[in-house]
Amino acid sequence: MSAESASAIPRSQVDLLDFIDWSGVECLNQSTSHSLANALKQGYREDEGLNLESDADEQLLIYIPFNQVVKLHSIAIKGPEEEGPKTVKLFSNKEHMGFSNVNDFPPSDTIVLSPDNLTGKPVLLKYVKFQNVRSLTIFIEDNQSGSDVTKVQKICLYGTTVETTDMKGLKKIEDGH
């Protein structure tokens, strides 16, 4: 299933960065010098030089809990053309998955990224499947070139909260089309 990119984020969607519960964030198979913070955190992810890199092989398993229930609308993944992620599976509300049981559950959504997506354009998700998300697990299965190391420069999650709405965040994010 190829990924549809959104030309602009609809007005109600905000960057869910503020709702991430950082104490529970985990990433399996990340290289210690190139950790998840490089791809998720505010300042680091904008820096081109800082990437999240995989360690023993090309797969990555990222677990992101939120501090409240959110709806996930789209996701933007930015990475280098060669080693950027290709097949990405998203699981909602599955705690503490490991590489061994990641194939036991059907993912809530699967996206296959093209090099175009990797420039950072948001990819629309099956919104109906992400209505009640407490935690998100991102499984990066392989990368564009099939190399042993997958590099991710930025991961952005867009959506809304269910109970509260952050009024400051409500602004139209244009993607320049």
Add this chain to the structure above:
Amino acid sequence: MVLEATMICIDNSEWMRNGDYSPSRFQAQSDAVNLICGAKTQSNPENTVGVLTMAGKGVRVLVTPTSDLGKILACMHGLEIGGEMNLAAGIQVAQLALKHRQNKKQQQRIIVFVGSPIKHEKKLLEMIGRKLKKNSVALDIVNFGEEDDGKTEKLEALLAAVNNNDTSHIVHVPPGPNVLSDVLISTPIFTGDGEGASGFVAASAAAAAGGASGFDFGVDPNLDPELALALRVSMEEERARQEAAAKKAAEEAAKQEKGGEQPSSSQDATMTERATTPASGADNKATDLMDDENALLQQALAMSMDDPASSHDVRDTDMSEAAAVDPELALAQDSTKDSSNPADMSKLLADQSFVSSILASLPGVDPNDPSVKDLLASMQSQSETDKKKNEDKEPKEEDK
């Protein structure tokens, strides 16, 4: 004080009958396992340890990761030697056991004892190592026993595949007179646990050093117990002094120590308590316990003969704390044995470095905690009032 879940993989294959480690490879391995379990559970009370055997009929998990030291030690009894070790299966089962640990916040670690030849290919081991690294499981390898060509190479390859930022280690223990446990104590397998464990371990090393299998002083404890005891005591004193000097930078805390020192020695009841608390002795050697008890008994007698009144002053705190710190306290007793004078006792308490060394070995006490620092400050002033009290009491007694 890392929060960790550990699985220990024991080699109980036929190769373990060999006696090149005293008393036998299997016995030495068991002792080392007991020591590790104790150290892990002491360094952080929420740590869990599990044990499995790799040989025999097949890989068998004896106990799933638990923080109950008694359960772990109990399952080590009645283990049979036989069969061939299956290293790959053992590590994989250990990984599975860790995956299903109850507290997901614990770091995962596997400690494997390899004493027999490895029949697996290097490639297979590397693959297993990579899988462990991918799931962020650390691996400690104890290479002892058989020196098979290629065994060391395979284990080094396994370690290289697993090692992530130096969290995994390998230790080679060649056969010889040195006790396996003692060699392990100085390795990162123990010292990687941080201060709490190393304090415990050093203390148990002191206890173990005088054990029956050692005869470190060239004197048979059976033939001349008093001499052996005296030698051991002076060695422990020296060690305690060195430890105190090394840990001088640590902060102090109060009540736990102050009371802890006295009551544990001067009561017969506490000796039985000591015998039962697992924290007090990593080793099951009855002889060591007996020696410790004798030392304490003599200490108690000496002090009660000198000044029964003053020993009451400092007796008012938790005995459970005392039990936990026993080996160190025994050292404290011994060092004060010569000058069993009440004034000296308070001097000892006032001796910051000594108190801090006691504290550093107490589990669950963080010397840097501000509340702990406050307690110490109050203790300091209290020890001074104790001194005054003692001085008051002595003239009173003289009056009588």
